[in-house]
Amino acid sequence: MVVIKHKIADGISLNIIETDKFKTNYIAVNLLTALDKKTAAYKALLPAVLKRGTVNYPDMAALNRRYDMLYSTHINTRCFKRGETHIFGFSAHMLDNRFVLDGTDIVSETLSLIAEIMFSPALSDGCFSSVYVESEKKNLIDLIKSKINNKNSYAVLRCQEEMCRGEVFAVSEDGTVEDVEAITPQSLFDFYKEIINRAQIEIYFVGKYDNNLLVEKVRNAFSPIRHVSGFVPYTEVIRNADTVREVSEEQPVTQGKLSLGFRSGAVLSDGDYEKFIMFSEIFGGSPSSKLFMNVREKLSLCYYCHAIPDAHKGIMIVASGIEVDKKEIAQDEILLQLENIRRGDFTEDEYEAAKKSIINGYRSITDSASGLVSWFLGRKLADIEISPEKAINLIEKVTKNDIVEAAKKVTLDTVYFMRGTLKESGENKNDD
Amino acid sequence: MMTEKIIVKENDFLGEKYYYTKHSSGLDIYVFPKALTTSYALFGTRYGSIDNKFKLAGDDEYTVVPDGIAHFLEHKMFENENGEDTFLRYAKTGASANAYTSFNMTAYLFSCTERFYESLEILLDFVSNPYFTPETVKKEQGIIAQEIRMGEDNPGRCIIFDLLKAMYENHTIRIEIAGTVNSISKITSDILYKCYNAFYNLHNMALCVCGDVSVDKTLETADRILKAQPDFDVQSIYEPEKREVVKPYVTRKMQVAKPLFNIGIKDTDISPDPRERMKKNAVISILDDMLFGRAGEFYNELYSDGLISESFGYWSEHNKSFSFVSVSGESDNPSEVYTRFKKYIASCLEKGLSAEDFERCKRVSYAAFIKGFDSTDTIANSFLNFIFDDGDMLDFADIISAVTYNDVNETLHGMYREECFSLATIFPLD
Structure with missing residues (x-):
């Protein structure tokens, strides 16, 4: 397995992992940023708000109908940390075109749809809809609070938090309840406009498609953004524990x-x-x-x-x-x-x-x-x-x-x- | 090699095929070639948590065994007479091994990327050779007690069994798969042998291998390990179950952040014809997406009103011994969700379903099915589920495409009756 890397623009790469062994293709768009207490909740909330609606598909029902028509290609949000790098964005797992009965080019349509979600969100008065923002804030807060429901993972999480208290790693990829509560539609929109041009964007494609065509389609899809600076991942590593x-x-x-x-x-x-x-x-x-x-x-x-x-x-x-x-x-x-x-x-x-x-x-x-x-x-x-x-x-x-x-x-x-x-x-x- | 008739079944559209043979030992063997790196083997018996009462050939009386015994037996199979742990045997070939017990089956599995037939030999050998002593049973009671405790602290698991107990009066699906700390304390090595001898008869079992595997070598391995067995003659006793639910509502308190709900739709209309059951499975899956899918009215209205969130989901079971749909999620107001659910169903029954939604959701079911062919693990498990319900996975795409709008409407009217609904909730502790 090799990764063929294509530069799409400054700070944006497409990584193609070519294989024909699947009946499906997979796309993941990852925004890479430094994990940080002040912005963690914003990064967790943003994909969820973007997924509520776009200019052409103004609400969730319209978007979900579109996913279904693309042979159940759901655009999923992703938000996780690797070390002290906070990664968020979208992914989609789609049928390969050879199983599509109506001739749709699913890869191309999915890319367009991801781009639409990322760059053409539904807005009201030039800002995110307060209805969508408040609704997703509540969902995110519920998700943070619900972590206690699963005792197996909660006990691991609590151990990590206690062990790394004072280190950046202790910051949750979902933010805290208080941080989420403080977000407003305007502050989220300001954050969005900035981060979309500043985060390093690593796009992965796994499957089979015409590579030149794919590069061109990705370049078109990501043309609305202009990148300003590179991101260098850093994680503080403590190699020894002094006391227990x-x-x-x-x-x-x-x-x-x-x-x-x-x-x-x-x-x-x-x-x-x-x-x-x-x-x-x-x-x-x-x-x-x-x-x-x-x-x-x-x-x-x-x-x-x-x-x-x-x-x-x-x-x-x-x-x-x-x-x-x-x-x-x-x-x-x-x-x-x-x-x-x-x-x-x-x-x-x-x-x-x-x-x-x-x-x-x-x-x-x-x-x-x-x-x-x-x-x-x-x-x-x-x-x-x-x-x-x-x-x-x-x-x-x-x-x-x-x-x-x-x-x-x-x-x-x-x-x-x-x-x-x-x-x-x-x-x-x-x-x- | 012993000669057996090998049947090939092929689906050109999917580009998939499998080989089947009835091995001379009595075992049904399915070989599903797949050009992936990981190969997978699944060896299962038609024996699960619901089989707690049975009659052997020649017995006058029924035998009733403690709850959780199929699962206990699954754990104990990993111990061998020479003292060697099965996981350590697999460790030598590098395979990753596991097992699971569900309502209606127990299955032993491994996945590997090399030395497949050596691992297959281990699989067939340890499952064919039980070895239990009072000491090893006692040791396992400690381990399984912790597994049970883990389940008792898991609200997602608790609510499913609360719901099943609310829906079913007699059917043993209401029994916890692992049993209780109390019920497993009554398990002895003698009862384990009795259950093993009853249900681990090769005529009651099936082997499915999937990956870069050959029919000849699989059969060679089976020839070497498996011995011919007498016909399977065990009668599991399932009590009749009425159509209506036992309790429309059950609730409890646990440590959860927010209330959980699980709405059950009980269905007793199960055809004895396997093809009809496959068809109804396809119908239910399309119907579920139409009623509760993320593009639908119910999900979107409740989501907009803040009554449900991403955690909302639904799944169904439909096989020869039970059938139900479960619709679950988290909500600050489960009773409002339930009221809206009943209102929504009533309006669907009255107004009928949309033909456009039907076509869209049929496409969703088709896509979900095709996506299942990208992993040997998914294929083997799905395949065995079809086999154990006397169906055939490679026919399912055609079955989905043959479903009509009328089929879906009929099932809606047949299944969705208020006397067949139960609601289970879990509220946070005070």
Whole structure:
């Protein structure tokens, strides 16, 4: 898999990943900016407001009917962070033209529609409609508040927030309730006019289309904007934790959620990140990893216990759901398994298994259009150009000693525990 | 190699085909070649959480087993008599393995990018060789108890089972798939063996492999591992279920940011003819998009009025043992959503549906179906679902295109009756 890069204009690139193995094509338009507390809520809100209506499709019903007529090509908003880069924009997954029954050129029509959403929004009195802005503010606030509904992801998020408090990384890609509330239609519109010309725009296309024609169509689609400056991604990396901080919160749930936050001492841009990846795989990357085999299978303490590495920020969260009174046992066992790897206490089988598992994962990425975009966009942010296939060669070369050294760089920073206060399930059940 | 008749089924328009054979062991084997990097295998049995009461050949009495046993069995299959964990066996080939239990099936799977037949051998071998002891059962009770707790703290999951319990009186779909901490404490190795021997008969199972795979090598592997089995003769007992819901409304409080609602439309009109069921599946999917799709009146009016948000969604199930539609989301005012839902349905019933909407939504169903052919994982899982309902995935595009406006109208009038609606809500704690 290779990426063919075309410069569309200053600050705007089209990256084509050509393949004919799918029945679909995929387009993602990514606006890259520095993560920042003042503007995070704006970046989360903007795509949602733009998606409410355009000049030609003035409301959501009209736009959604258009998506349906384009064989259910929904233009989806995206908003996430990679390290301390805030990425937002749109994506669409569409049928390839050969399955279209009425002769429509779906790629071309989808590009036009994305451009219309981005550059020709429905306006009232020269500004975003206050009805749309207020409605999407409420939805965004609800989304922020609803994060607590999913306890698994919430406990990981809270650990990251506590661990990185005071660092830019602690800023949520969705902003805070207060920041969203403060946005007005005018302030959002001013922000829009500025960011659309200032963010670096990375467009990805995965699929099969006439490349020259695609470049031309993208150039036309993005002609309304004039770029002013380049963006250079930067993420603050703290390589060591000095002391361990304990944070405990009570929640009215039955289970306890334990999240151990580590500084991994390694990031993708280091150039030898595969050493850390091999370590985290052996530690807690699969059902044959040390965490799964010991914390779950041997001690029967949990249903899930795994390591979630962040390649850009250089942190790793070990996440688990346990009985509330088993917190100490689980934590001790997780740390013991880390210590074992540091001492080189892992077998040839574990080493080979980790290698195979990562290689299998890397190869599988080439079967997923969105997976490919995520891979290449992530590498671009780290300023390295490498395909999943090439990265496999690097994994092959990692030695056992490299893994021990990678493990020694990992330090525990924050222990987050969500203490469930409900004794027995069923106490708030209405039936049976 | 043992000779078996191999049937090829091809769909030229889709550019897809599969091979089928009834293996001498009794197993139905489907090979779906696909030029992708990842190959996928799915080995499933027609046995899920709804099968809690059954009768073996020659038995006078029914056997009733604890809730959650199909799921428990799925977990326990990963342990082997020689003490080796199945995940560690797969670790040697690099395959990524998993399993799941649903209402009506248990399936074991792996995906890989090399050494496919070695992994296939592991899959066929461990699922054919049960090994349970009181000690390993006890160990699993701890793990599954945590899985159950996780589900009990998950409002999205809770509301689905609240809804199913409100809709169904007798049907075992109302049982939680993983059971409860209490019900699984009653599971013993003897009961596990009994269920295994009853339902893990190769005649009751199917294997679907998809990817860069060959029929010959797949059959060679099956020849090596699988032994001929006697005919399947187990009778699952499902109680009759009346058409109306048991309770029109259920609610509870949990830690959520905002109230959740889930509206259920119960349907007992299920044809014994598999082709009719495939057709009704297509009809329901088109009808759902017409009624609740993002281009439609209901979604847009409620969204504009701030009653629903992006979290709004709907899905349906229609197979030989159950059929329902679920319409769910978050709202500050679930009872207003429900009132508007009933009003909207009443007006659709009275005024009829738009023919233009029908054509548009038919196109949506067609596109969604085609998009499913880009991953070996999606193909294999979807394929087995069709097979277990005696259908055929490669016929589905034609079935969608044959659906008429009248079909959709008829289903609307047949299904959408107020006595078949339930509303489940979850409100935040005080």
